[in-house]
Amino acid sequence: MGISIDRREISIILTILRRDRLSIFGIAVAAVFIVTSIAVRIFGNGLVPYDPTQVNMMVAFQAPSFQHFFGTDNLGRDIFSRCVIAAPIDAEIGFSIVVISVLIGTILGSCSGYIGGKVDETFMRITDVFIAVPTLVLAVVVAVALGPGVEHVIEANLVGWWPVYARLARAGALSLKESQFIEAAKVAGISRFRIILKHILPNNISPILVYATLDIGNAILYASVLSYLGLGAQPPQAEWGRMVYDGQVYLVNGWWISIIPGLVIFAVALAFNLLGDALRDAFDPRYRKL
Amino acid sequence: MTNAVLEVHDLSVVFETFEGRYNALNNINVTINQSEVIGLVGESGCGKSTLALAVMGLLPRPHAKIPSGSITFKGKNLLSFTEKEMEQIRGTDISMIFQEPLTSLDPLFTIGDQLSETIQIKLQRAGENVRWNSGKVKTEVLNWMKRVGLADPESAMERYPHEFSGGMRQRVMIAMALAAEPRLMLADEPTSALDVTTQVQILRLVKSLVSQVKASVLFISHDLAVVAQIADRVAVMYAGMMVEEASVHEIFENPLHPYTQALLASFPKEEEVKKSKLVSIPGSVPNIAHIPPGCPFHPRCSFAKDICSTTRPELRENSPGHRVACVLYDKS
Numbered sequence: 202m203g204i205s206i207d208r209r210e211i212s213i214i215l216t217i218l219r220r221d222r223l224s225i226f227g228i229a230v231a232a233v234f235i236v237t238s239i240a241v242r243i244f245g246n247g248l249v250p251y252d253p254t255q256v257n258m259m260v261a262f263q264a265p266s267f268q269h270f271f272g273t274d275n276l277g278r279d280i281f282s283r284c285v286i287a288a289p290i291d292a293e294i295g296f297s298i299v300v301i302s303v304l305i306g307t308i309l310g311s312c313s314g315y316i317g318g319k320v321d322e323t324f325m326r327i328t329d330v331f332i333a334v335p336t337l338v339l340a341v342v343v344a345v346a347l348g349p350g351v352e353h354v355i356e357a358n359l360v361g362w363w364p365v366y367a368r369l370a371r372a373g374a375l376s377l378k379e380s381q382f383i384e385a386a387k388v389a390g391i392s393r394f395r396i397i398l399k400h401i402l403p404n405n406i407s408p409i410l411v412y413a414t415l416d417i418g419n420a421i422l423y424a425s426v427l428s429y430l431g432l433g434a435q436p437p438q439a440e441w442g443r444m445v446y447d448g449q450v451y452l453v454n455g456w457w458i459s460i461i462p463g464l465v466i467f468a469v470a471l472a473f474n475l476l477g478d479a480l481r482d483a484f485d486p487r488y489r490k491l
Numbered sequence: 492m493t494n495a496v497l498e499v500h501d502l503s504v505v506f507e508t509f510e511g512r513y514n515a516l517n518n519i520n521v522t523i524n525q526s527e528v529i530g531l532v533g534e535s536g537c538g539k540s541t542l543a544l545a546v547m548g549l550l551p552r553p554h555a556k557i558p559s560g561s562i563t564f565k566g567k568n569l570l571s572f573t574e575k576e577m578e579q580i581r582g583t584d585i586s587m588i589f590q591e592p593l594t595s596l597d598p599l600f601t602i603g604d605q606l607s608e609t610i611q612i613k614l615q616r617a618g619e620n621v622r623w624n625s626g627k628v629k630t631e632v633l634n635w636m637k638r639v640g641l642a643d644p645e646s647a648m649e650r651y652p653h654e655f656s657g658g659m660r661q662r663v664m665i666a667m668a669l670a671a672e673p674r675l676m677l678a679d680e681p682t683s684a685l686d687v688t689t690q691v692q693i694l695r696l697v698k699s700l701v702s703q704v705k706a707s708v709l710f711i712s713h714d715l716a717v718v719a720q721i722a723d724r725v726a727v728m729y730a731g732m733m734v735e736e737a738s739v740h741e742i743f744e745n746p747l748h749p750y751t752q753a754l755l756a757s758f759p760k761e762e763e764v765k766k767s768k769l770v771s772i773p774g775s776v777p778n779i780a781h782i783p784p785g786c787p788f789h790p791r792c793s794f795a796k797d798i799c800s801t802t803r804p805e806l807r808e809n810s811p812g813h814r815v816a817c818v819l820y821d822k823s
Binding site: 318380381382384385386387388389390391392393399400403404 | 547549552553574578579580581582583585586587589591594595596597598599608609612616664667668671677
């Protein structure tokens with residue numbers, strides 16, 4: 202039983218996405234980011250003009266030019282190449298955090314909201330504990346405990362990330378379970394498990410999808426924060442947050458070393474926010490000004 | 492040995508909320524026989540739907556409590572069933588249709604998919620392990636869509652609920668409810684949301700299909716005209732109590748309870764319509780939090796005596812097959 206959106210629906214969504222200039226920027230940047238990440242994973246260093254880890258003191262501290270688009274850092278490494286090579290790391294971290302959170306949160310939240318009673322109380326008090334502690338603080342603590350490394354950044358962020366989705370899914374399940382088609386499904390003798398799987402989850406998914414898109418930008422931001430603090434990718438591996446950190450000592454004689462990777466993080470996070478906004482407008486008929 | 496399909500005996504339902512206890516149903520007795528259609532009539536809020544939900548085991552937990560009574564279906568007390576056992580009963584042994592056919596269908600799935608789900612469950616319970624998209628299920632879906640009178644079932648299968656009219660959606664609901672050939676179908680005001688011409692079609696359809704599959708029906712309505720067309724027997728409820736029960740003919744020809752009489756009197760008659768005057772029962776249905784002591788109807792009753800405000804009358808047989816709860820007919 203697949204959910205199919207018919208063509209008319211897709212064309213309405215596309216029209217709305219197209220009408221808004223900002224969302225075009227969002228889609229474009231997000232698309233470039235995703236395509237670059239995949240390309241880097243396929244072609245590796247062959248994709249970029251310079252070896253991203255090759256130290257060359259002769260060309261250290263070069264300002265952005267046609268030779269080096271984003272300039273070079275204190276060790277003469279090409280910043281453009283490093284930024285490109287780092288894309289898949291942040292993409293993987295961002296998407297992993299969000300996708301795993303969506304899975305855990307949606308399943309827990311939907312079951313919790315639908316079953317209700319003591320099950321709901323228990324799940325929600327557990328999520329309360331995680332929501333009470335700021336996500337970043339929690340992530341830093343867990344990352345420190347686990348030690349540096351890309352997988353640990355994902356794990357550390359996940360701890361505080363899924364509860365929001367659990368809450369979102371629960372809220373949806375609570376209102377859905379009062380709807381009459383769920384009542385009708387019950388009187389048709391459909392089991393509880395099957396109702397959750399086939400009628401609660403699919404009807405619950407669109408707000409979660411929108412939030413998840415908005416959230417990818419955040420996840421990338423948090424991943425760079427952890428790397429910036431030295432808890433993520435380790436040198437000489439290029440990573441945006443790490444590059445900002447490494448360059449900040451040279452802010453006076455080479456501003457581009459940390460500002461440009463910072464701008465890249467900013468652009469990607471903004472892009473996913475704009476994309477999520479546009480998706481919400483497209484999914485929600487109230488925002489459709491057709 | 493009786494041929495009763497469902498026997499509700501002395502059933503009470505109480506809602507416990509922060510504001511206090513509400514007696515939604517008081518000592519309800521009703522028996523539904525094989526292939527019989529019982530019309531359950533009463534004003535809004537008198538407990539008609541609560542009775543249906545109690546039979547289905549779908550009363551809102553944990554607020555609803557059942558302090559007394561039993562619901563016997565096929566010789567077993569449904570109140571002692573676990574949720575798992577009830578799940579097995581629902582849909583195949585007892586099914587239900589609702590007032591709002593649009594909101595009763597999942598907006599994300601096609602009509603065909605939703606019918607397939609019901610039919611798959613039916614076949615699975617009969618011991619056949621079939622997939623929802625197997626040919627066998629599809630044949631049966633198409634068959635049922637034809638039986639409920641949906642034109643062009645092949646293309647209708649691919650449509651979504653919002654593309655259907657109210658009447659068509661109610662036909663789908665009826666197909667879903669009867670596809671498993673249940674022993675009992677509960678119909679909670681299935682025609683109230685439809686316009687009058689569609690109402691007649693739907694009533695005829697329900698009547699003919701129900702006799703084909705030999706199901707019994709508890710038909711809930713506030714509309715006596717609708718009940719007159721479909722029911723064999725009529726039970727009248729007031730403020731959580733059963734006040735009168737008789738064959739449909741008896742109820743209309745010889746109503747005993749003052750409430751039933753008042754209900755029938757408020758039927759618009761030709762001369763009243765001309766004078767643009769409508770007869771109504773004075774007062775309104777008591778809130779279930781403040782049901783008057785004694786007979787719940789006495790504040791609105793024109794025959795009320797002193798005893799009515801103190802003693803609650805019991806449902807007693809007045810003539811064979813005609814039971815009424817009113818002191819006016821107390822022979823002792």
